[in-house]
Amino acid sequence: MTEKFKIAIIGAGPAGLSAAAHAAELGISHILLEAAQQPANTIHKYQKGKLVMAEPAVLPLRSPMAFAAGTRENILTLWHEDIQRHKVNLRLGAQVDGIKGERGHFQVTLSSGQSINAEFVVLAIGLQGNIHKLGIPGGDLPTVQYHLDDPEEFKDETIVVVGGGDAGVENALALAQQNRVILINREEEFSRCKEGNFNLLQAAIKAGRIEPRVSSRIDYIDSETGNGFLLRVVAKTSEGVEIIPCHHVIARLGASPPRKLLESFGVKFPNSDITSVPELSEQYESNVPGLYIIGTLGGCPLIKQALNHGYEVVEYILGNPVEPADEPLLKQKISCFDASCSVREGLTFIRHNAPILAGLTALQLRELLLESNILTPKPDDLIFKYDDYTSSFFSILEGELAVVVKAKDGSEIYFQIKAGNFFGEMGLISGRRRSATIKAITDCVLIETPRRSMLKLINSVESVRQKLDEVSMKRVVRNCLTNTLPESELNYLLQGATIRRYKAGDVLFHQGDKADGLYLIRRGSVIISQITAGKEDVLSYVITGNYFGEMALISDKPRSKTARAASATEVVLLKAPVVIASLERNTDLRDLLAARYRENAHDTKMIEPQDKPGNLFTFLIRQGVGEATDVLLIDYSLCIRCNNCETACANTHQGIPLFNREAGPTHSHIHLPTSCRHCEHPYCMLDCPPNVIHRSVNGEVFIADGCISCGNCKNNCPYDAIQMVAVNPKFKKPGLWQALTGGAYQSEKNSIAGDDSPKKAIKCDLCKDNAMGPACVRSCPTGAAIRISPEALSLTMRDSSAVLE
Template identity: 50%
Template structure:
């Protein structure tokens, strides 16, 4: 039996359904072939109740069926209704076994000997049919599964979840409500997951709700009829072999493209990399004329992107030229480019050609990156950013030039930046203030990219990460340590460098260790301590942008102090022997290092004389000040509990105070109230869908009006300084509160109508005179301090 159609769509995921729906809407002869008995198997198999995002938010949707962020069930119901309304010709239970032919004469074989002929084929099969398995004996036993439909279906079981991505984390957390859950991470971190998911799993592990094995692999999954559980899982760990009794194993290891099937259709792949995707044209056509590939199989995993492609490919097949949905947005951005004549594709090709950093990006990755970026054409001499600014944008120089001002007092000491190069990576990675001023030169044309967008690119494209890391390394060594060193010697130093990551409280090196390396703090911060009379005395706090470990190199003696990470920290280690050789050739470098060496010896002596300072530093570090850039401290010996600080905060911010003076820990007379620390890498910025949390050039982390009240920032903040509320122009009545309770003055009005949005301290950034809480304090007990002033907070007193 043979059926003939103009268009055959294979796979009813977001891309395939959108394509078939558009064909149905246009009245074009079509068939939608789906292996399962339901639409969109990938979404269908999400765990029940899962919230599905509609990203990227800036991209308009093109589709004949609806889609907006919401629960899995709501989305599937809308797609089923839309498919029925449009009379989409869907054939369920029809997996395609083969596709032969080309434009005008395709033959698709399905089970039962039936054949479908079509003039064109849209392949939208996704990746879920090729789930990665454990790769160990027992991977196909009944107690091992590769999908979780409903977490509530299991209770009182010992379950192991294998994986470190979003699906594994979401499954593990959902199952932990009623089961004993262990998660297996084959790596050292959960860095592939969304920030909110990473925070949730780390919190669950820290509190003991979920057990975790890091850096391990599966040796075998086997049944144990005589054991306390149905089965057991054998692991290879850094400490040796471990065996976990289990009732169930759920492996969420992603999927690989169904390469063998796709190649059997005649489609070519650009490389032998098993994760590579087929090469397609700008209108999604493969090397096989008339065979189009859309959706995840073509490297477009986001639902909205896939649906847009499904719509666009039908328009193309019908002979209507249609530009991508993002083209008008990109055209508006590119209008500032000199010589731009409206051709987006030419502009994209030119940018890739001029910027080696972006050359390895796919078309989609480049378009996404540029959608979030802006084109700037500053005038000659204009400051792109200034030294000590807290801005963190990343800049790519498309044309003209720019100058890095090394010495603000000497205009001759500048480093030229040439077209094709980039800058701004130092603050991007460290989260600290800008270390230099950068000035625009003649005909300067820039792409300015937000920190969040750039970090996403770094984490998803290995080639981009490698180039930025190498450049950061060279510039960090040159600007922070080895000014005036020749390019050849800089390269030699960089060649000896290795990058190391440390968790909070992890030792970088210990007192008594050999002094065989110098460490540049790339991000985070460290505490330097010394053992005196059997107790640890904290000597110093060293933030990102500085270096440690030179004392042992200079004196050629063992380490005299222990260095621990105060927060999660990255450091660049330079080989001590190589650095010593470079110092021999550059007397000025040796003098600078010895000068810092002498000042640190003097500081250490002072700390030993005044050991009470050690307790203050240690206390501040435990409160997270190791990643803070500005924090509110209160001297309890001066505080009279008038609460003027809280009242001033509330009256300045719509009767919704950002400060809780009573909350927070105290060390002797030093109190850290619950108030924003304006972290160097703000946790609240992570996973903010509307990108509403920003950092001003002055360093203040604030929440813009774009906030949608999702609460992600509140959940991600480890210090509890963000609250959800509705600002009000009406101050709650003091006498009503005293007589009848209800809303306390200074804490908003619960009767005020409106969407609850996130609120946090913004240091009164737009108000002259500085933070209202400090200005309102009648005794001078309240003070906001930066990391540079932390060490000036001594036992029971302030120092200016």
């Protein structure tokens, strides 16, 4: 039996539902095929009561399906109503096996053997339809699950969790609260999960709450009835075969674009990366004419975008040239510099004038522009100032700008940069303060791209990374060595230069190694140490914007010291022969390096006899202070443990202390409380879906309004500095009388709202709104608490003779 429709939509997720509802609305013959037994299956599988957000907020919704931020349950109810109302032709349990044909004559075959003819096919299957399963005997038993709704449904059971990725680890951690959890990982290490999850997992393993089995895989699963257990898992572990009786198996093996399936439909992928999505036209049409792909599989993972795609794709199929939902927004942005040109012309103009963005696809460029600002500064307008803590990236479309750099001797040097160039990449790469002031010389047009969008682009588009690195290397040489190098000399120095990346703790070179070149740091920091009499002494701490490794080059001897990355570090390595040859011709450079060489030789002598500060510094670096910009330290030889710091913090932050004074390690007399360090490259910013974690001009990392309580930042923070709390909006700062009568302490209890109000991520913001600085430091009665950057700390430790014992 063959049925015939104009549009066959595959997948009843947000995108598919929206497309079907729009088709139904227009009275077009359509069918919506869904493999599962319910529409919006993925959202059904969200954890109970999860808050679903409607990001990006600026994007208007154009879909017959209603959608606004709310709980999972609310949204599902709304959608079920919409499906009824629009009389969507929905067929559940219809698994698609194959698609053949082309525009006008598609034949969709279902696993039931039925086939459907359609003129157009819309694929909206997302990724969750392609969850990897345990392909073993027993992998389809009812107590073997591939998702987890509500971890609290399980209590006092033995549960085997399979998978060392984020989903598996997160499930294991949640289940371990009330159950015995055994976590099976195929690999030897849990290297695939986010660092935050990894740290939580390590802690749970150490505390015995999770029993890991690494380098293990399950052979088969039996249903077992004896001993009160339901299942018997037979696994091959590194120590042989193990039989694990348990109640449930939860396997989280990941999901990916169902590539094989898509390729069998004739869809092509741009590269071999497993996570890559198919190449699409601006109208979401794949390389197979008449086959459209929308939603997550079309590269847009957010629900609102998917709903819009659904609407648009039906219009495109009907031949209506709808503007994409973002068209008016883009139009508005482009009209900043040319009110008369269309969006298409504007995009072409950008591609032409900003070569770094030329390699983007149309969708990528639109998305980038949507997230960016267009600036049109007038002559003499300031773009950013030296030492500000901003991190956006600027591409110059028109005009000329002046770069004002402070030389090492304090004098100011001017450069000009013109249209076609970009700037701001140093702050982006280093995560540090701006190294120059930028001013407009003529009328300019700039695209200002926020840090996160730019990082995403660098990681996904190779041409952007290449162009960025190419220019960045030159600027790093200028910044680290001298700004007065002529272009020819710069090009010579960069012959054979490479960018090297290191993890915290990696050794860049060992004492005794042959000198391979001059190291210029463009991100992170490095500890230089020396082993004397079998003991390692820290000699200096070198940060971004500086160079090291010149001693062995000048003296032509092996390395006399060891260099180790104190945090994730990137260096530009200039080849030794090139540097030596350049030094022979270039007297300025030679003098500069020689002066530093002598200074360092002097430093070494000064520090050598003091081994203790080195130990303290090594301790702090080991605790991750190397990647901090501002860390709270407490001198325990002064601290009277009054916790006034915490109370003060609570009183300035809705009654909740944002750090824990007592928790955290202590070395000699320096205590490192559990508190935010305002990292150079904040982990919390890595994956914030609504993008509300920002860094202010002064450097404070803070969470702005709009938290969706996903908990990603909390999990990503390796320092436990973020809490999820239901903040009481009615909290009032204790008044004088309340404070004096001890009521301030009670008010802390009032600050936590009831269970039903949503939790929000909160963290230290360094009291950024208070002119006098952080309350914790100001309200320490004995001056034990300080906030300090690692470089300031290293300087204090080198200069002060009264170092802590």
